[in-house]
Amino acid sequence: MAARRPKAVLPQPGRRAPRKKEIVMLTLLRTAVLVLPLVAVAACNNEGPAERAGESIDKAGQSVKDAIDPPGPAEKAGRAIDRTVD
Numbered sequence: 017m018a019a020r021r022p023k024a025v026l027p028q029p030g031r032r033a034p035r036k037k038e039i040v041m042l043t044l045l046r047t048a049v050l051v052l053p054l055v056a057v058a059a060c061n062n063e064g065p066a067e068r069a070g071e072s073i074d075k076a077g078q079s080v081k082d083a084i085d086p087p088g089p090a091e092k093a094g095r096a097i098d099r100t101v102d
Contacts, residue, residue: 087095
């Protein structure tokens with residue numbers, strides 16, 4: 017008995033069947049949409065020199081602000097929690 021050929025996918029009324037190039041492009045697009053966010057999230061874990069410099073600038077600005085207007089107990093507790101989480 018001869019092997020059966022799969023039935024062709026019939027296009028919907030009013031639409032043409034997708035071409036091979038379109039199928040490849042859609043597959044690549046779907047793959048990129050799934051992979052790129054994962055790469056972006058993985059890249060966020062690395063702390064480079066620019067981020068460390070930015071953090072030191074932020075700390076310097078915060079210490080100047082604290083010298084002018086000292087933080088209260090609630091703000092101190094919130095900062096301690098932030099440091100623990102980071």
